[in-house]
Amino acid sequence: MTLSAIEQQYGFSYPALYRQLERDGMLAVGEYGPDWYKQVFPTLKDRPTLLLHADDVELLNIESVADAVARLLDADDYRKIDPAFQFIPFAQTGAGDYYCFFASGQHDGELPIVLLWHDQNEAQYLAKNLQDFMFYMLLNSMADQDTYNEVSDEEFRDQLAKTLGTHARYLTPEQAQVLSALLARDIVDYEVVLPKGRKEAHRGLLTDIELASLRSEFIPYEKFDSYFAYSTAG
Numbered sequence: 502m503t504l505s506a507i508e509q510q511y512g513f514s515y516p517a518l519y520r521q522l523e524r525d526g527m528l529a530v531g532e533y534g535p536d537w538y539k540q541v542f543p544t545l546k547d548r549p550t551l552l553l554h555a556d557d558v559e560l561l562n563i564e565s566v567a568d569a570v571a572r573l574l575d576a577d578d579y580r581k582i583d584p585a586f587q588f589i590p591f592a593q594t595g596a597g598d599y600y601c602f603f604a605s606g607q608h609d610g611e612l613p614i615v616l617l618w619h620d621q622n623e624a625q626y627l628a629k630n631l632q633d634f635m636f637y638m639l640l641n642s643m644a645d646q647d648t649y650n651e652v653s654d655e656e657f658r659d660q661l662a663k664t665l666g667t668h669a670r671y672l673t674p675e676q677a678q679v680l681s682a683l684l685a686r687d688i689v690d691y692e693v694v695l696p697k698g699r700k701e702a703h704r705g706l707l708t709d710i711e712l713a714s715l716r717s718e719f720i721p722y723e724k725f726d727s728y729f730a731y732s733t734a735g
Contacts, residue, residue, distance in 0.1 A: 502567045511570060513587060513604040516612055518631050518671060523563075527551045527667065530560045546660075549667050554660045555638045556645060557594045566590060569599060573617075580619070581734035588617055588624070588731070596620075602631075613724070617731065624731045626724040633720040635668060636676045643683050644705040644712045654688055661706075676719060683707055 504515055504523055522528055527550050531541040545553055552558045561569060569590040573582055582588065590599035599617040603624070606613045614634040616625040628634035642664070646657045661684055669677040683706045691708040692700040703709070716725070 502563050504563065507563070507567055507570065507589075510567075511574075511587070511589070511604075513589065513602075515589075516602070516631050519591070519602075522551055522671065527671075528560060528562070530562055532562070533559070533565075547663055549660075549664045551668075552592070552635070552638055552664075554664050555642050556647070558592050558600065558638065559595065560592045561590060569593075573599075580617075580622075581732045583731060583733050586624075586731055588615070590617070600627075600634075622730045622732045623728045626722070626727050628720060628725070629722045632672060632676075633722065636672055636680070636720055637716055639664065639668065639680055640683075640707070640712050640715060643680070644703070644707050644709060646688065646704040648704055657688070658684070679715060679719060 504520065508514055519528075530545070530550050530553075531537065551560055553560070566589070570588075572578055573580065573588055573590070585605065587604040588599065588601040589604050590601045592600040594600075594616075597619045599619070601615050601617050601624075602612040603615045603626075604612060606615070608629070611630040613626060614628045614631060616627055618624070628637055643661055646652060646654070652660075665677070665680055665684060669680070672680070686706045688704060688706060689708070690702065690704050693703055693709050695701055707715070
């Protein structure tokens with residue numbers, strides 16, 4: 502299976518950036534299986550593939566993309582997606598939600614990125630295009646050190662530096678400069694305010710408030726974090 506074959510079968514065009522990522526091996530994550538983390542991950546971690554170190558992003562290989570697209574279009578699929586909507590998955594969360602190109606939402610030549618929730622009838626807008634999505638996800642990575650799995654400060658910085666090393670060329674110079682400047686910062690502890698007055702401890706190179714500010718400044722998108730129903734069933 503190739504990207505061109507998927508395009509021809511489903512009648513859409515991938516963004517040029519996604520094509521470039523594929524040519525450069527940035528989508529080559531191998532075959533997932535019980536030994537992937539032990540056998541494949543070590544071969545990728547020093548030259549990270551697309552969002553390899555991002556939280557809760559599992560890149561789909563091209564065969565998996567083809568399977569996912571077919572599943573979403575299947576009239577018997579439990580999601581019962583409205584035929585007017587065309588979603589092209591390229592990654593998924595650990596829970597099985599899909600990060601998708603929203604092909605039927607194309608605007609000014611840009612394919613928006615949405616998160617297609619598997620257990621509720623909602624798709625969530627994340628970015629107006631793939632480049633902005635990458636920048637947004639890298640900001641998130643810099644704001645959230647994985648203290649749950651006891652990732653050390655040194656490991657955290659090393660992962661981010663290596664990720665920026667393989668990703669910077671696909672961002673705008675301005676986006677890459679912002680991330681580079683953040684990487685030079687000291688790591689800070691901060692609290693995220695949750696509903697009902699609760700607070701959650703976090704650690705990273707920027708706070709959630711700074712992240713929101715940078716997102717608004719550098720990748721403004723009026724639909725960000727808005728939702729729409731993807732099925733008319735039920």
